[in-house]
Amino acid sequence: MISTYDSGPARAVGDQRSLPVPDGLDGMRLDQAVARLFGLSRTAAAALVEAGDALVDGVARPKSDKVSAGSWLEVTLPAPPVAPQIIPQAVPGLRVIYADDDIVVVDKPVGVAAHPSPGWTGPTVIGGLAGIGHTIATSGAAERQGVVHRLDVGTTGVMVVAKSEQAYSSLKRAFKVREVEKRYHAVVQGHLDPLRGTVDAPIDRHPHHDYRWAVVADGKPSITHYDTLEAFPSASLLDVRLETGRTHQIRVHLSALRHPCVGDLTYGADPTLSGRLKLERQWLHARELSFLHPRTAEEVRFVSDYPDDLKNALAILRD
Incomplete structure (x- = not known):
């Protein structure tokens, strides 16, 4: 039998939360249970457990311990991450192939990310474009405005970024379909x-x-x-x-x-x-x-x- 439960309140972050282990998670590893209940990655949940921020019936336990339905789980969730900021900067090797009022097409060098992200401290395409005066569309998440597709940090080559809102909507749809x-x-x-x-x-x-x-x-x-x-x-x-x-x-x-x-x-x-x-x-x-x-x-x-x-x-x- 699969039990259902309301995990809505457990998704709050940056504070302490307490709740009983649902029947559906009975016998699951502690780190897996924490990941499921709080919407964390397995790695983040394991780190939280190893730091002593997940207690089962008031006791810190190893991440591989199995949880039992009804046990009381107390978790201190990390504070929400600060959204990465776009920093205008010169990016060596970043070359603009074409630009108009709607799009800018670049030749991305190796070692450059498409946009800022948590944990990345290196150069970005968006930061490089801002550094040479290109105004990018404001649509999309704050740290990746104008980005309609991405290349890996270690992958080079041609990439397009939207400058106008019309271009952003049009290109996002074109990539999707x-x-x-x-x-x-x-x-x-x-x-x-x-x-x-x-x-x-x-x-x-x-x-x-x-x-x-x-x-x-x-x-x-x-x-x-x-x-x-x-x-x-x-x-x-x-x-x-x-x-x-x-x-x-x-x-x-x-x-x-x-x-x-x-x-x-x-x-x-x-x-x-x-x-x-x-x-x-x-x-x-x-x-x-x-x-x-x-x-x-x-x-x-x-x-x-x-x-x-x-x-x-x-x-x-x-x-």
């Missing part, structure tokens, strides 16, 4: 079979590692199309087209095929090959972006050249 064509180039380990194909596999957070994503049965639908452009003895250069836009989608799908992006140690790349190619990040580049301009409705297309580290790795593979 898959009217934007996003093409990436990736160098992966080994040779894919078939050389051209489609990966249709759902993606969600990794069940054991919060910083990773994975193919999981109940994840969000995710579709990646690939085509082999060039083959080397130990690797292949792929043209990749995204039909959906999940976090780390290309990296996760290629890793699931056992052909991770070269240099992508997070998703199983060979560190020896990465070292030989002098790569300190995944060989993955947002090569091309095309969409209907939000004001003129004419198709626009933008292309980004490979940065030096990816060019050098390709040169070594071709030798």
Whole structure:
């Protein structure tokens, strides 16, 4: 039998909360129970328990202890995080490819995040644009206003940001209904079979590692199309087209095929090959972006050249 319970009051943050363990969580690990009841990540819940901020019947217990229905749970929740601020700054290597009153298209360098986020202290695309005088749309969360899609910190290439509110709404819709064509180039380990194909596999957070994503049965639908452009003895250069836009989608799908992006140690790349190619990040580049301009409705297309580290790795593979 599955019991239901009202977890609404338990979602308050920045204070102490007390409630009985519901029947539906009987026998669950303490950290899992805290995560479920208070809407925390498993990692955050475990840290809270280990800090002694989760008491069961007035006693601090290990995170792996099982809870019993009816036991009294007292939790001191952390204060709500302060929203990251956009800091205008010069961002070396950030190049504006195109700009008008509605959009700005940039060539994002490695080591730059799309927008501020908790825990990130490095440069951002939004901060870099503010630093050179671009006014961005105010739609969206405060720290990511104008951002309609993102690239990983370690992924380079073409990215569009909305400057007008009309452009923001139009581009958000276009990305959602898959009217934007996003093409990436990736160098992966080994040779894919078939050389051209489609990966249709759902993606969600990794069940054991919060910083990773994975193919999981109940994840969000995710579709990646690939085509082999060039083959080397130990690797292949792929043209990749995204039909959906999940976090780390290309990296996760290629890793699931056992052909991770070269240099992508997070998703199983060979560190020896990465070292030989002098790569300190995944060989993955947002090569091309095309969409209907939000004001003129004419198709626009933008292309980004490979940065030096990816060019050098390709040169070594071709030798």
